[in-house]
Amino acid sequence: LGTWNYVLVGAPVDASGTEKAFEPATGRVIATFTCLGEKEVSLDVENAKAAFKIWSKKCGRERCQILLEAARIIKERKDEIATVETINNGKSIFEARLDVDTCWQCLEYYAGLAASMAGEHIQLPEGSFGYTRREPLGVCVGIGAWNYPFQTACWKSAPALACGNAMIFKPSPFTPVSALLLAEIYTQAGMPPGLFNVVQGGAATGQFLCQHQDVAKVSFTGSVPTGMKIMEMSAKGIKPVTLELGGKSPLIIFSDCNMENAVKRALMANFLMQGQVCCNGTRVFVQKEIIDKFTKEVRVLGFVKLAKEQGASVLCGGDLYVPEDPKLKEGYYMTPCILTNCRDDMTCVREEIFGPVMSILSFDTEAEVLERANDTTFGLAAGVFTRDIQRAHRVAAELQAGTCYINNYNVSPVELPFGGYKKSGFGRENGRVTIEYYLQLKTVCVEMGNVESVF
Numbered sequence: 001l002g003t004w005n006y007v008l009v010g011a012p013v014d015a016s017g018t019e020k021a022f023e024p025a026t027g028r029v030i031a032t033f034t035c036l037g038e039k040e041v042s043l044d045v046e047n048a049k050a051a052f053k054i055w056s057k058k059c060g061r062e063r064c065q066i067l068l069e070a071a072r073i074i075k076e077r078k079d080e081i082a083t084v085e086t087i088n089n090g091k092s093i094f095e096a097r098l099d100v101d102t103c104w105q106c107l108e109y110y111a112g113l114a115a116s117m118a119g120e121h122i123q124l125p126e127g128s129f130g131y132t133r134r135e136p137l138g139v140c141v142g143i144g145a146w147n148y149p150f151q152t153a154c155w156k157s158a159p160a161l162a163c164g165n166a167m168i169f170k171p172s173p174f175t176p177v178s179a180l181l182l183a184e185i186y187t188q189a190g191m192p193p194g195l196f197n198v199v200q201g202g203a204a205t206g207q208f209l210c211q212h213q214d215v216a217k218v219s220f221t222g223s224v225p226t227g228m229k230i231m232e233m234s235a236k237g238i239k240p241v242t243l244e245l246g247g248k249s250p251l252i253i254f255s256d257c258n259m260e261n262a263v264k265r266a267l268m269a270n271f272l273m274q275g276q277v278c279c280n281g282t283r284v285f286v287q288k289e290i291i292d293k294f295t296k297e298v299r300v301l302g303f304v305k306l307a308k309e310q311g312a313s314v315l316c317g318g319d320l321y322v323p324e325d326p327k328l329k330e331g332y333y334m335t336p337c338i339l340t341n342c343r344d345d346m347t348c349v350r351e352e353i354f355g356p357v358m359s360i361l362s363f364d365t366e367a368e369v370l371e372r373a374n375d376t377t378f379g380l381a382a383g384v385f386t387r388d389i390q391r392a393h394r395v396a397a398e399l400q401a402g403t404c405y406i407n408n409y410n411v412s413p414v415e416l417p418f419g420g421y422k423k424s425g426f427g428r429e430n431g432r433v434t435i436e437y438y439l440q441l442k443t444v445c446v447e448m449g450n451v452e453s454v455f
Ligand SMILES: NC(=O)C1=CN([C@@H]2O[C@H](COP(=O)(O)OP(=O)(O)OC[C@H]3O[C@@H](n4cnc5c(N)ncnc54)[C@H](O)[C@@H]3O)[C@@H](O)[C@H]2O)C=CC1
Pocket: 143, 144, 145, 146, 147, 148, 170, 171, 172, 173, 201, 202, 203, 204, 205, 206, 207, 210, 221, 222, 223, 224, 226, 227, 229, 230, 243, 244, 245, 246, 247, 277, 278, 279, 352, 354, 380, 420, 424
């Protein structure tokens, strides 16, 4: 992989220039790609429409078989996919392998649902009846952020394809590579050409996709400002959207918690993927009685974790970090940072940092912490650590967030829906409910007798 250079160049018709993708560990350029223009986007939509005609006529069981085969290939190529992800995104290989596991699991899950999607039969007077058909939307667009490139491509495409849609996926220009592996795998598994197409480019290409009249739906993962633009563009075409946006999630640690678990998960809730996870619990509210102990333990464990990862102990200060290894000198590094004595009005507590920074805040009572935890425009996730079972559920019910963790954090089983409240977006990924976002309901009303003239 030392000389690995992926050149992603098609035969551009009206491309708007090229972009480079980097390896964050070393700073070297690993890919050069063409940003697709309006005509190319239109060609892709035409291809997707042709593939949709074939795919939407297949029964659920046939789609299930192909998705299962794709899941099998992902499992077989797990290490290769994880390596590509690590090189292009910069996450650890350990985390990249976990991501790939959530991907084949997602494909298996929606393959399982594909065969059981069904409408209703409704009896009407005089033997007449109605029934509902759950039909795919058509050509759907997926637009992804750079932090989970392969996972986002799978989490969006698996339910879309299981429901009989086609999908055009635009990865982030920072991480353009791994989605191509998914396209290759889907084709190898037996999907018609063009059913899952990867389009490369940045904001301009994304806009062409969202504005295209034959695109039926947009599922977007990214920041709130871009989410607002996506929604505006989609509104003009009356297109449904799914928005998976940013967060500033609270993690509440009560004094009766299991301290060891709370410390371990607070670290994971902040430093997973170098802190670049949308649902990270970056506002850590710790009850006053245990804040000193918690702060001490979280620092100690932080040092151990870092020492393990980097082979040396570094200061816990959020500084730029230059590794000893000469190969890594041009890379992009920062030491994890823990901030104590924070106040709710500080910028680091209010705004999404999307980096390895944990803010610790002290609190006294349950009522107080709930008010403060909910005092945010975001609502993606939240967590609570306590041994009091009634308090755990009471607090989870009061937290204004799409996902609430009790005595854990940052786990995403494919069976559970994931998505935001408030400015963190709407619509869901994963879970049974997500198929509702990729289907439309047709009612068929059947008359069994003769009809009277009303004139
Ligand atoms: N809720 C969730 O599931 C997740 C949310 N995120 C959020 O994503 C953000 C970080 O990702 P970034 O890549 O920096 O976000 P971003 O909003 O800058 O870009 C996301 C994608 O949108 C595209 N884009 C940018 N402008 C566009 C436009 N005008 N029209 C159409 N497409 C456009 C980009 O090329 C990229 O593919 C954070 O806020 C994070 O919280 C990240 C992962 C998961």
